[in-house]
Amino acid sequence: MAFAPIANTYEDFIKAFHPKSGLDLKFYKQNQMQRRILSFMNSHGHTVFPEFLKALDTDRVLYDAFFKHLTINVSQFFRDANQWKTLKDSIIPLLLQSKNPLKLWSAGCSSGQEPYSLAMTLLEYFPSAKFTVIGSDIDVNVLTQAKEGLYKQNDFASTPPEFLQKYFTLTDKGYQIKDSVKRLVTFQHQNLLTDHFQSGFDFIACRNVVIYFTDEAKEMLYSKFTDALRPGGVLFTGSTEHLFGMKHLGLKSVSSFFYQKQ
Ligand SMILES: C[S@@+](CC[C@H](N)C(=O)[O-])C[C@H]1O[C@@H](n2cnc3c(N)ncnc32)[C@H](O)[C@@H]1O
CATH class of the missing domain: 3.40.50.150 (Vaccinia Virus protein VP39)
Known part of the structure; x- marks a missing residue:
């Protein structure tokens, strides 16, 4: 499924991202998530949401890296x-x-x-x-x-x-x-x-x-x-x-x- 084409704001972005990824970012704290998303976008040469969504749609490697960045999966055996x-x-x-x-x-x-x-x-x-x-x-x-x-x-x-x-x-x-x-x-x-x-x-x-x-x-x-x-x-x-x-x-x-x- 392709992302909805227009996502100018954070709210638009999370609405468009949800059906594709199954991840509903409205359950996550906006300040921290928005910061994480923008830092990922910037480090991958993206400045606006619509263009970034298009890139996520066509580039599987970018999508996987982004999903991983959002879900933060650092772990260890017997942590703590x-x-x-x-x-x-x-x-x-x-x-x-x-x-x-x-x-x-x-x-x-x-x-x-x-x-x-x-x-x-x-x-x-x-x-x-x-x-x-x-x-x-x-x-x-x-x-x-x-x-x-x-x-x-x-x-x-x-x-x-x-x-x-x-x-x-x-x-x-x-x-x-x-x-x-x-x-x-x-x-x-x-x-x-x-x-x-x-x-x-x-x-x-x-x-x-x-x-x-x-x-x-x-x-x-x-x-x-x-x-x-x-x-x-x-x-x-x-x-x-x-x-x-x-x-x-x-x-x-x-x-x-x-x-x-x-
Ligand atoms: C930091 S790791 C923690 C791993 C392990 N529990 C530990 O403490 O070492 C967080 C994990 O939670 C998963 N996660 C985040 N949101 C989730 C959700 N809504 N449903 C299921 N897993 C989720 C991430 O994909 C990630 O692998």
């Missing part, structure tokens, strides 16, 4: 190591007290580092646990990388060295995740803001995804996550993402960045 320690020491034992198998979801999983970290944590520290992990993201290109499972050294800055040895094979293209981990994770294309969620999750990680969402979009998303959790299930947020003022959702803080459904 202290929180993964809390997950291992307190949260997973708490969940396993009441249920086994566990159903886990990494929402906004980028190239798979987070859902694979969940799978490795369970394999390594809870060998008798049964579980499945879903990873979902809006960006099809990161999902292709996630399914391939090939990583570079800088993805492992927070990874205990023994994990690298045990769960990856060093190849001439990088570190390949082993099939024993890969087969436990499935990946799905999904827009968190508009798509339907499965239910009955024991654990949902949604970290470093909502940074540019409007407050209304965040609240709507956290409400959808609460519905998707089983009672007693836990939501894991990013290290700058507190759910202050969202008590009405029925989530209680059990540790910093971990919220349990009542």
Whole structure:
């Protein structure tokens, strides 16, 4: 589908971009997004929206680079190591007290580092646990990388060295995740803001995804996550993402960045 031809203002631009990309930028904070869009346009020699939209329509490489720029998919295995320690020491034992198998979801999983970290944590520290992990993201290109499972050294800055040895094979293209981990994770294309969620999750990680969402979009998303959790299930947020003022959702803080459904 071609973009609508005239998009002189930011509002016109986001209206024209939505049907083509599936990304409705009205859910994202305008100031930050507009700045990101204009900086991308400028660095690619574009100054006005209509001409930029035409270029996005005809140049797939430019479109992919722009989508990637908007969705910001930086990730790492075991990002914020202290929180993964809390997950291992307190949260997973708490969940396993009441249920086994566990159903886990990494929402906004980028190239798979987070859902694979969940799978490795369970394999390594809870060998008798049964579980499945879903990873979902809006960006099809990161999902292709996630399914391939090939990583570079800088993805492992927070990874205990023994994990690298045990769960990856060093190849001439990088570190390949082993099939024993890969087969436990499935990946799905999904827009968190508009798509339907499965239910009955024991654990949902949604970290470093909502940074540019409007407050209304965040609240709507956290409400959808609460519905998707089983009672007693836990939501894991990013290290700058507190759910202050969202008590009405029925989530209680059990540790910093971990919220349990009542
Ligand atoms: C910074 S990465 C975070 C990856 C991982 N959760 C972490 O903390 O390392 C943010 C991811 O959220 C995804 N994302 C942004 N908006 C989204 C949406 N509306 N629906 C689904 N995924 C989205 C991006 O494509 C990107 O891969």
